[in-house]
Amino acid sequence: MEKKNIDWSNLGFGYVQTDKRFVANFKDGAWDEGTLTEDPNIVLNECAGVLQYAQTVFEGMKAYTTEDGRIVTFRPDLNAARMADSARRLEMPVYPEDKFVEAIVKTVKANEAYVPPYGSGATLYVRPYMFGSNSVIGVKPADEYQFRVLTTPVGPYFKGGVKPLTIKVSDFDRAAPHGTGHIKAGLNYAMSLHAIVTAHQEGYDENMYLDAATRTKVEETGGANFIFVTKDNKVVTPKSNSILPSITRRSLMYVAKEYLGLEAEEREIYLDEVKDFAECGLCGTAAVISPVGKIVDHGKEICFPSGMEKMGPVTQKLYDTLTGIQMGRIEAPEGWLKVIE
Secondary structure (H helix, E strand, O other): OOOOOOOOOHHHOOOOOOOOOEEEEOOOEEEEOOOOOOOOOOOOOOOEHHHHHEEEEEOOOOEEOOOOOOEEEOOHHHHHHHHHHHHHHHOOOOOHHHHHHHHHHHHHHHHHHOOOOOOOOOOOEEEEEEOOEEOOOOOOOOOOEEEEEEEEEOOOOOOOOOOOOEEEEEEOOOOOOOOOOOEEEHHHOOHHHHHHHHEEEEEEOOOEEOOOOOOOOEEOOOOOEEEOOOOOOOEEEEOOOOEEEEEEEEHHHHHHHHOOOOOOOOOOOOHHHHHHEEEEEEEOOOOOEEEEEEEEEOOEEEOOOOOOOOOOOOHHHHHHHHHHHEEEEEEEEOOEEEEEE
């Protein structure tokens, strides 16, 4: 298929309308078959559950052109499972996990002309989401829902290369101990907006959120999980019931152990020990890994030996290996790449 006339190498990380999107509706206790549509607009009643009580969940993933010219998505089965968990927590009907993967494949295939070519640095961002669509005025779950998948070509998350970030220890809490921090719900991101705007105004790139109960343990940022490297090259990541189980993080931990032969551990990480780590990164779909050079804890600076100029050596190896798997340069574990055919 002929590609769209887009300046792929100068794409930003923003929304570009593509030709097709997938839509399925839940009504009278069942999902319909769903369909592809050219209409990018959603028409809702003024009293729709999503507008009144924020009943919405979403996922984020990418489609890539590999070195040998295939179009693939990365571990969509894990996105399907995570969205199912999110839906259950917000009393929403689960969109069947096999149908979820089918919808991703159909939508990417229908927008094949927007999948950036290999080597351009760009990818096709895929956003599955679901929301309460019928009118609800009493505080209760909606009865009707819509599941949709949109796509948009995006450039690198960091234009002009990756520079280590400076982040602050936030005074705000991201999630309550028994709240919704472990699911990908729109409401979690809405409540983080004030904190990130405040951080930006103060000259920081992101926030480090601590656990709300004791404010002594590292949790995550507003949109990414932490990954640390010890001075003896062990990869560690925070363990908590109130952080989002990042698919990128899980993949990086596997890569650390199985591809790089490193020790890798998920455990509780205390803020007091962060100063002893050699490297720090934020991991997620958008950037894969964003290196952190400095964390500021109420005026006290924690500067990582990896510095403020580039990724640390272990973080770089993790990044290169995972992106190599995604782009088809390195052989992927069984089931990690879903080929769009």
